[in-house]
Amino acid sequence: MNNKNKKHLLKILNSFGNKQIIVIGDVMLDHSIKGGVSRISPEAPVPVVNVENEIYAAGGAGNVAVNLAALGAKPIILSVIGEDIKGQVLKDYLAKKGVDVSKLVKDEDRPTTQKIRVIAERQQVVRIDRESRSKISPDIAKVCIQNFKAALKNAKGVVMSDYGKGMLSDHNIHEIISLCRVKKIPVCVDPKIDNFKKYKYITCMTPNTKEAWEGMGLPPQKDETALIALGKNILKTLRADSILITRSSEGMTLFENTPKTKITTIKAAAQEVFDVTGAGDTVISVLTLALACKASLKDASYIANKAAGIVVSKLGTATVSKEEIKEVLK
Numbered sequence: 001m002n003n004k005n006k007k008h009l010l011k012i013l014n015s016f017g018n019k020q021i022i023v024i025g026d027v028m029l030d031h032s033i034k035g036g037v038s039r040i041s042p043e044a045p046v047p048v049v050n051v052e053n054e055i056y057a058a059g060g061a062g063n064v065a066v067n068l069a070a071l072g073a074k075p076i077i078l079s080v081i082g083e084d085i086k087g088q089v090l091k092d093y094l095a096k097k098g099v100d101v102s103k104l105v106k107d108e109d110r111p112t113t114q115k116i117r118v119i120a121e122r123q124q125v126v127r128i129d130r131e132s133r134s135k136i137s138p139d140i141a142k143v144c145i146q147n148f149k150a151a152l153k154n155a156k157g158v159v160m161s162d163y164g165k166g167m168l169s170d171h172n173i174h175e176i177i178s179l180c181r182v183k184k185i186p187v188c189v190d191p192k193i194d195n196f197k198k199y200k201y202i203t204c205m206t207p208n209t210k211e212a213w214e215g216m217g218l219p220p221q222k223d224e225t226a227l228i229a230l231g232k233n234i235l236k237t238l239r240a241d242s243i244l245i246t247r248s249s250e251g252m253t254l255f256e257n258t259p260k261t262k263i264t265t266i267k268a269a270a271q272e273v274f275d276v277t278g279a280g281d282t283v284i285s286v287l288t289l290a291l292a293c294k295a296s297l298k299d300a301s302y303i304a305n306k307a308a309g310i311v312v313s314k315l316g317t318a319t320v321s322k323e324e325i326k327e328v329l330k
Contacts, residue, residue, distance in 0.1 A: 006329055006330070008299070009299060009302065009303060009329055010326060010329060012290055012293050012295045012299060012300075012303065013303065013322050013325055013326055013329075014322075015293040016071050016072045016073060016289055016290075016293060016322055017072040017073075018072070018073070018074055019073045019074065019156045019157065019289060019292045019293065020073070020074045020075075020076065020151075020154050020155050020156055021068050021073050021074070021075050021076070021155065021156065021157045021158070021159065021288060021289060021292060022075075022076050022078060022148065022151050022152065022155045022157070022158045022159070023061050023064045023065040023068065023075055023076070023077050023078065023158075023159045023161060024061070024077075024078040024079065024144075024148060024158065024159070024160055024161070024167070024168070024176060025060065025061035025064075025078075025079060025159070025160055025161030025162055025163065025167055025168060025190075026060045026061055026079065026113065026161065026162065026163035026164070026165035026166070026167045026168070027058065027059075027060050027061045027062040027077060027079035027080075027081065027090065027094075027104075027113070027167075028058075028059040028060040028062065028090075028112075028113035028114060028115060028131070028163070028165070029056060029057075029058065029059065029062075029086050029087075029089060029090040029093075029112055029113070029114045029115070030055075030056070030057045030058065030059040030114075030115050030117070031054070031055070031056055031114060031115065031116045031117070032053075032054065032055040032056075032057075032116075032117050032119060033049070033051055033053075033054050033116065033117070033118045033119065034051070034052055034053045034054070034055070034119045034120075035049040035050045035051040035052045035053070035118075035119075035120055036049070036050050036052060036120065036121060037049055037050070037120045037121055038050065047120055047125060049118055049120045049125065056089055056090075056093055057093065058090060058093055058094055058097070058099075059113075059115060060113070060161060060163045060165070061077065061079055061159075061161035061163070061167075062077060062079075062090065062093075062094055062099075063281045064159055064161045064190070064281045064284060064285050065077045065094060065097075065099040066094070066097045066099060066319060067281050067282050067285035067286075067319050067320070068099075068159075068285045068288075068289060069097050069098035069099050070097075070098075070319035070320065070321055071285065071286065071289055071319075071320070071321065071322055072321075072322055073289050074098075074100065075098075075099050075100065076099075076100040076102070076103055076151045076155070077094060077099050077100065077101055077103065077104060078103045078104070078144060078147055078148055078151065079104055079105070079144075079167055080104075080105050080106075080107050080110060080136055080140060080144070080166075080167055081104055081105070081106055081107070081112045082106070082107060082108070082110050082111040082112040083106045083107070083108040084111060084112055086111070086112040086114050086130075087106065087112035090112060091104060103147040103148075103150075103151055105140060105143050105144055105147065107136065107137070107140050109137070110132045110134075110136075110166075111130050111131065111132060112130075113129075113130065113131040113132075113165050114129070114130040114131070115127060115128075115129055116128040116129075116130075131165060132165070132166060133164065133165055133166055134166050135166045135169050136166050136167060136169065141169055141171065141172055144167075144172065145172060145175055145176075148176060148179070149179065152179060152180075152183065152185070155185060156185065156292035156293075157185060157186045157187075157188070157288045157289065157291060157292035158176065158180050158185060158186070158187040158188070158288070159187075159188055159189075159190070159284055159285070159288050160173070160176065160187065160188070160189045160190070160199070160202075161190050161281075161284070162189065162190060162191055162192040162195055163192060164192040164193075164194055164195070168192075168195060170198060173195065173198050173199065174198075177199070177200070177201055177202055178201075180203075181201060185292075186203040186204070186288060186291040186292060187202050187203050188202065188203055188204045188205070188206065188284055188287055188288045188291070189202050189204070189205045189206070189284075190205075190206055190207075190280055190281070190284045191205055191207055191211060191215060193211060193214050193215050196211075196214075196215030196216070197215070197216075197237060197238070199238055199240070200238050200239050200240070201238075201239055201240065202238065202240045202241070203240070203241045203242065203291060204240065204241060204242045204243065204244055204287060204291070204297065205234070205238065205240060205242075205243050205244070206244045206245075206246060206280065206283055206284045206287065207234075207243075207245060207246070208245070208246045208247070208248070208280065209227070209245060209246070209247050209248070212230055212231070212234060212243075212245050213230065215234070216230065216233060216234060216237070218230070227245070227247075227253065228253075228263060230245075231243055231245055231253060231255040231263070232255060232261055234255070235255045235257055235261065239257075240257060241256070241257050241297070242254060242255060242256045242257060242297045243255045244283075244287065244301055244304075246279075246280065246283055246308070247268075248268070249268050250267075250268060251265060251266045251267045251268040251305060252265070252266045252268075252283075252301060252304075252305050252308075253265045253266075254266070254297060254298060254301045256297055256298075264298055264301070266301060266302055266305045267305075268305070268309065279308050279311055279312050282304075282307050282308055282311045282318075282319070282320055283304045283305075283307070283308050284304075285307075286300075286303055286304040286307040286308075286320075286325075287300050287301060287303075287304040290303050290304065303325065306325055306328050306329065307320045307324075307325050309328065310324050310325065310328060
């Protein structure tokens, strides 16, 4: 990369600050219980975990919002939580991380989605899920759309973070995208397989290779020619401005909706991979924020790739800062 390109990318990064980005989707509370094991339970052949540490964090759409806050943006989270203690813990955590939680909606008929992981001697013993996968009620959906319209007045970008927990209904998906298109605000999607083909006319979708094949209902293929054909097929099916397929150690491939379909493959940026947890959230956060700063799709993807390279070199669900990205661009 020459100095001119570096300066241009650094200029984009410097404009990240205070950009208001809406994150709408399924939010959840990640609860990790860590401890040691010294004996087997006399009640059943299972280890007894002596709890040493408990950690709460935001998962799903919440982690996207936290990533955006770490980059200096002003994220607003639009989602549904239960009228329960876990919902309040999640709300407090997000607010502490710099996320605007004023548009979170409480639903007394749903629990706050929670993932509890019991980890003993660095190994996950069991995961306990508390959740509802049913679609949110029409009344709650109406409130969410009203909140979205209010937040959209000052927003510069929108992330739709779909984890299949019912927040993004067919009607909501269509209306959110339509409103963004009218206001010419970039809208990027981290898809769930069940809703994959419903996200039409978006700015960008960021599936990983597995999600891309499954989303189109096709068996996975490993050769490059098949992947290129897949990307073009998704682009045509969704009538999207672009598709960014994340490919782990092989980097990312960007498909842009031009007359001849512009294709750009960006090599993976990570020197050493420790943990890919949350890398997808980092990619869509950085990509959307860069697009909100008027970056081209190619430049936004390049910066997102650099950010992903940083975050996978960290242990656990992590975030990345502007300063860290600037360091790898120098």
